[in-house]
Amino acid sequence: MWVKVMGVILFGVLGIALLTDWYVIDGVYDAVGRGIEHSIDAGIVRSGIVTDAQQGVVQLEPEALKAATKSEFIRYLGLSTNLENAIMKDSSFDLKLDYDDNGVPWVQVEFHTKVSFSFPDIEYPVTVNRKVAYESIYK
Secondary structure, three states: OHHHHHHHHHHHHHHHHHHHHHHHHHHHHHHHHHHHHHHHHHHHHHHEEEEEOOOOEEEEOHHHHHHHHHHHHHHHHOOOOOOOOOOEEEEEEEEEEEEOOOOOEEEEEEEEEEEOOOOOOOOEEEEEEEEEEOOOEOO
């Protein structure tokens, strides 16, 4: 009888730990997504160069955009310079500035990390992508 009780307790604890990990992974995914969107906006503001104020033309400086976006992302999530904290390890932050056929710039950020919470030896990979169009002409 006591073996069954111990088995139920063991599986219950394991289930709670896995449920907690799932909750943490979902929270990390949401927080990183909001952080990317916020940092893209901040990077656009910091790296915008007004080339023709009368016509409302603003261009983005690619290197300044990358640096500003990454630094704001680190600040927003409270990460170290290696993009790590207590639960996120082996992270990478990639920003691309592309133009479509109409000449509209698209800022795309891809963030990869490994999340570990309840079980230190088990890491769950998390990838978050955000792609934002930037209209550079305002009239």
